[in-house]
Amino acid sequence: MSLKIIKAGILDTLQDQGRFGYQHLGINPGGAMDRFGMQVANLLAGNEPQEAVMEMHFPGPAILFQQTALIALAGADFSAHVNGEPVHRLQPIIASNNSILRFHAQRSGARAYLAVHGGFAIESWLGSRSTNLKAGAGGYNGRALQKEDELPFRRTVDDRGLQQKEQICLPWRGSDLPEEGATGTISILPGKEWELLSPALQQQLLNTSFLIGSQSDRMGYRLQGEAVQLSLQEELVSSPVCFGAIQLLPDGQLIILMADHQTTGGYPVIAQVISAHHSRLAQRRPGDVLQFRLADQAVAEKLWLQQHRHLLQLQNACIFRLEEWLKT
Amino acid sequence: MNSYPAYRILPLGDAAVLVDCGNTISDAVSHAITGWFRRLQADPLPGMIEAVPAYSSLAVHYDPGAVYKLAPAGQTAYAWMKQQVEKRMAATMTGEKEAPRLVQVPVCYEEPFAPDIEDLAATNGLSVEELIRMHTSVPYRVYMLGFLPGFAYMGPVDERLRAPRKASPAQVAAGSVGIAGNQTGIYPLSSPGGWCIIGRTPLRLFDAANETPVLLQAGDQVQFYSISRHEFENY
Numbered sequence: 001m002s003l004k005i006i007k008a009g010i011l012d013t014l015q016d017q018g019r020f021g022y023q024h025l026g027i028n029p030g031g032a033m034d035r036f037g038m039q040v041a042n043l044l045a046g047n048e049p050q051e052a053v054m055e056m057h058f059p060g061p062a063i064l065f066q067q068t069a070l071i072a073l074a075g076a077d078f079s080a081h082v083n084g085e086p087v088h089r090l091q092p093i094i095a096s097n098n099s100i101l102r103f104h105a106q107r108s109g110a111r112a113y114l115a116v117h118g119g120f121a122i123e124s125w126l127g128s129r130s131t132n133l134k135a136g137a138g139g140y141n142g143r144a145l146q147k148e149d150e151l152p153f154r155r156t157v158d159d160r161g162l163q164q165k166e167q168i169c170l171p172w173r174g175s176d177l178p179e180e181g182a183t184g185t186i187s188i189l190p191g192k193e194w195e196l197l198s199p200a201l202q203q204q205l206l207n208t209s210f211l212i213g214s215q216s217d218r219m220g221y222r223l224q225g226e227a228v229q230l231s232l233q234e235e236l237v238s239s240p241v242c243f244g245a246i247q248l249l250p251d252g253q254l255i256i257l258m259a260d261h262q263t264t265g266g267y268p269v270i271a272q273v274i275s276a277h278h279s280r281l282a283q284r285r286p287g288d289v290l291q292f293r294l295a296d297q298a299v300a301e302k303l304w305l306q307q308h309r310h311l312l313q314l315q316n317a318c319i320f321r322l323e324e325w326l327k328t
Numbered sequence: 329m330n331s332y333p334a335y336r337i338l339p340l341g342d343a344a345v346l347v348d349c350g351n352t353i354s355d356a357v358s359h360a361i362t363g364w365f366r367r368l369q370a371d372p373l374p375g376m377i378e379a380v381p382a383y384s385s386l387a388v389h390y391d392p393g394a395v396y397k398l399a400p401a402g403q404t405a406y407a408w409m410k411q412q413v414e415k416r417m418a419a420t421m422t423g424e425k426e427a428p429r430l431v432q433v434p435v436c437y438e439e440p441f442a443p444d445i446e447d448l449a450a451t452n453g454l455s456v457e458e459l460i461r462m463h464t465s466v467p468y469r470v471y472m473l474g475f476l477p478g479f480a481y482m483g484p485v486d487e488r489l490r491a492p493r494k495a496s497p498a499q500v501a502a503g504s505v506g507i508a509g510n511q512t513g514i515y516p517l518s519s520p521g522g523w524c525i526i527g528r529t530p531l532r533l534f535d536a537a538n539e540t541p542v543l544l545q546a547g548d549q550v551q552f553y554s555i556s557r558h559e560f561e562n563y
Contacts, residue, residue: 021378024380189341242343
């Protein structure tokens, strides 16, 4: 009825789409860094898109399945192997009882997602199963997963039926984001303090290749690049901030707020990464290069809707294929 | 009754709008912000996910997919949501005086809970006793929560208690009461922090196991009172 962590990865946490409705109490939404990847993993595993998944960084964990499970992997490619055999990302996988899932290499991306059919039987906190590490609440006991932790499944798959099937990977696939890749530009909208930048500084921001710094994590990415020299007349009082806000630090460097950002901030927000590119951003790693492109509201919304429709199509296809497969 | 502060509405990315009353900390603006916030909490707009108040601004987060369906063809979800927020604000009376909740907060201003109190008193030419008396003399308004779960930004403290922010953050224990600028606050969790620490409360500002996990809310009034170390330990 569960899986067990037999070797902990560098940072494995349970995450869902985030904990909304509590930012006015200083409780941030958190949630999966790459929500698209999280949803794809869920849909392939036959779950609702918002089900909690395991978010893994590299080096990843080693996971023992203590019961046959239908699983799916999406997001980063960490070269997953079940019992030593390579398995595909973006494809439903039958992990039989006593099988072990390991990750051999960080081929692409920064965060991989493991969904289990039926989801993890973990209590939710304030309406979400996401792990809030700072508050020590949500997810698995409010902390990252450790060796010997056992995660029970909420639903069991029909064991008899599954063991008669020979294939490990079921014959249908999801896909990554359209036009994905480590090279795509990141589209931004003007932020609250965009107008404080001179046209020359705005142009500089759009012409600079930024490097993602080593001090980048689930809270934020520090960027390295030509300093944006802005002398503020007065300090700003704190105001609400959200995922993708690009803040200008006093030394002229930038930080992009990610899933575990604080709810409010007092640095100038010069731009805002569009929602459709949050996932792309979440799969970049320290050392990768970022380039920004200016978008407008209409473009940002159109790209978001495209992603949304892509997920709906995948959901419909997966429900149909899984039902068919379980019947035969 | 229409005593609104001037505001502008702007996008906060593509899934939130921000009502911004300027770069200011004032009770009048804060009253308007928390008034609008409470109305939105009580009666959420279609497609709205949540509202987040700050000193002089209010974010309204929405689901772009849900709002897009509500907006007429050719209009962005943002433009539609902006209209809804403006309508709602116009329909909200800010003149109505809501009696704020008064929360009494005991604070022990003694060692080892007050590592910075002597320096702060000396810098401001006060005795430690005067500093404590001034800090406990008036209730403070909770302007907003942020930084950590349950961290309440309160003020304004007397100008003679004004404290500089530390150049490099120090580790601060949960319950620590601090001052930065003319603001005062309580650390709900142990955390690195840059505020001058003048005492500690035995109250739990954040408790994940509570149905309401956070003690203070924007708009509350907080009255500090001094307790001894003995009282703190037996609280």
